[in-house]
Amino acid sequence: MPDVLVIGGATEAMLARMSEKFTVHKWAEHDMDWLEENAEKITHVVTNGHDGVRPEIMAALPNLQMISCYGVGYDAIDTTEAVRRGIMVTHTPGVLNDEVATTAVMLVLACYRELLRDDAYVRSGEWEKKGSAPLTRSLENQTIGILGLGRIGQAIATKLAPWNPTTVYHSRTKKDVPYTYYDNLEAMAADSDILICITPGGAETRKIVNAEVLAALGPKGTLINVARGSVVDETALIDALQSGKLGWAGLDVFEQEPKVPQALRDLPNTVLLPHVGSATVETRTAMANLTVENLLQHLETGTVATPVPE
Numbered sequence: 593m594p595d596v597l598v599i600g601g602a603t604e605a606m607l608a609r610m611s612e613k614f615t616v617h618k619w620a621e622h623d624m625d626w627l628e629e630n631a632e633k634i635t636h637v638v639t640n641g642h643d644g645v646r647p648e649i650m651a652a653l654p655n656l657q658m659i660s661c662y663g664v665g666y667d668a669i670d671t672t673e674a675v676r677r678g679i680m681v682t683h684t685p686g687v688l689n690d691e692v693a694t695t696a697v698m699l700v701l702a703c704y705r706e707l708l709r710d711d712a713y714v715r716s717g718e719w720e721k722k723g724s725a726p727l728t729r730s731l732e733n734q735t736i737g738i739l740g741l742g743r744i745g746q747a748i749a750t751k752l753a754p755w756n757p758t759t760v761y762h763s764r765t766k767k768d769v770p771y772t773y774y775d776n777l778e779a780m781a782a783d784s785d786i787l788i789c790i791t792p793g794g795a796e797t798r799k800i801v802n803a804e805v806l807a808a809l810g811p812k813g814t815l816i817n818v819a820r821g822s823v824v825d826e827t828a829l830i831d832a833l834q835s836g837k838l839g840w841a842g843l844d845v846f847e848q849e850p851k852v853p854q855a856l857r858d859l860p861n862t863v864l865l866p867h868v869g870s871a872t873v874e875t876r877t878a879m880a881n882l883t884v885e886n887l888l889q890h891l892e893t894g895t896v897a898t899p900v901p902e
């Protein structure tokens with residue numbers, strides 16, 4: 593049987609299906625010494641969007657043919673090197689659009705309607721002592737700027753439509769959609785009440801949401817990040833939230849996951865999630881199935897269902 597190296601969190605169901613066709617090695621149980629001894633036989637890698645494949649691991653595998661990523665974002669995999677070496681890389685586009693969009697909507701609502709503050713108000717007994725909680729903001733008729741109107745960005749726009757927004761977007765290219773296109777992110781932020789980040793991570797989008805973009809979004813503005821932590825300048829974000837230059841932030845992703853700066857945790861105007869955009873049983877099962885199907889199809893036919901565009 594061929595050998596697959598599993599990096600990161602594959603589910604038991606994934607491991608069981610892979611084991612029918614592969615000898616499975618879990619990276620968590622090994623180290624670089626083991627890898628040197630066993631490198632030649634490993635032809636396939638399964639990983640996730642967070643762990644990717646570290647450059648030294650990819651370099652150590654001379655016969656690597658394929659990397660199957662359990663997630664749509666693959667910024668933690670060096671695709672330039674994969675292309676150079678003829679290594680096929682696959683990911684899981686499409687099957688998680690609705691779930692990640694739901695997470696974005698949940699963060700928007702939690703910020704606008706102060707879900708965490710009001711939940712704490714009930715639990716702490718303040719409601720009984722002080723009476724009604726302070727009023728919140730309505731999500732009706734807001735201008736929503738989407739940074740990255742791809743598969744998930746379009747699902748977010750659709751899911752927010754019942755709140756009657758003016759939807760605008762910035763991406764590299766203009767799309768055939770009924771939303772206004774901005775070729776300048778700062779200009780879009782200035783016109784938006786909510787800025788939702790849903791681009792890929794990586795060098796091209798690194799810190800594109802910078803201090804200027806956050807200032808343009810403004811004291812009444814809300815930043816939502818369900819993309820990658822690298823897309824937002826986290827230091828500038830903390831400064832903007834602390835100083836009141838930015839109103840609220842709902843974040844599913846961070847620069848150094850799972851480390852989240854204490855300053856973000858201390859702020860009352862943040863809602864923080866542990867990178868769970870796609871993390872429901874149903875959606876993770878669909879992602880897991882596609883990850884394993886790509887792996888098995890590559891083994892059996894040399895083709896795959898969902899390669900990365902590169």
Ligand code: NAP
Pocket residue numbers: 664665666685686688692739740741742743744745762763764765766790791792793796797818819820844845867868869870
């Ligand atoms: P997609 O269909 O490829 O869409 C990506 C969008 O980003 C496209 O509209 C693209 O613009 C735009 N974009 C790329 N580079 C840009 C740049 N430099 N400036 C402005 N816009 C840029 O991808 P998707 O399936 O929607 O997924 C998007 C990302 O969401 C993933 O890569 C991943 O990082 C993140 N994600 C997060 C979670 C989570 O758990 N929080 C879950 C899933 C995905 P063009 O169309 O013009 O090229």
Ligand code: 8YV
Pocket residue numbers: 640641642662663664665666688867869870
């Ligand atoms: C996963 C993601 O959390 O698909 C992505 O890009 O960020 C998430 O769906 C990630 O792949 C880890 O499994």
